[in-house]
Amino acid sequence: SWGEEKGHKVCLSSYENSEAFLWDWSSGMDFDLILLDIDLGPGGNGMELARRIRGRDGRAAILFVTGLAEYMSQGYDVRACHFLVKPLEEKKLYGALEKAVAETEKKEAYLLLEEEKGAERIPVSRILYGEAFSHRIALWLAPEREGEEPVCRETGMCLGDLEELLPSSEFFRCHRSYL
Helix, strand or coil, X not given: CHHHHHCCCCCCCXXXXXXXXXXXXXXXXXXXXXXXXXXXXXXXXXXXXXXHHHHHCCCCEEEEEECCHHHHHHHHCCCCCEEEECXXXXXXXXXXXXXXXXXXXXXXXXXXXXXXXXXXXXXXXXXXXXXXXXXXXXXXXXXXXXXXXXXXXXXXXXXXXXXXXXXXXXXXXXECCEC
């Protein structure tokens, strides 16, 4: 109902336990916003799950919806965007969702290329494709300004490493030498 009201496209996935979530997440499923409870049933702890998520994904927004207010201070450790205590008020939930969307939209993902001459941060949104050749990758980037030609950056990583660093929702390997 929030998505319809605010004009946001919403795709929901619900999980019975943290193992089911981790299965999809480790298989490459990408999430912009993760709503977590602290109490995930027998043997499940939402705060521990959030720590695992943050260990690998600093981009996804985490929103806690729980009855366990004593964990609120630990939300800072995992950079939670909000912490809502049950019983939930629709107005507060909608406000937290708006905040999460705003934070997600302003975060630009970067690829850090480290070479002998120094490091360069490249916005993922500029990457057109990667081409492997002679144990190096030619990374083709969209021009910064209209009318300019695409730019090529070479790096000494393999295509498999680049594939792991880039979001699977935006890049795929169409050939053994192209991503």
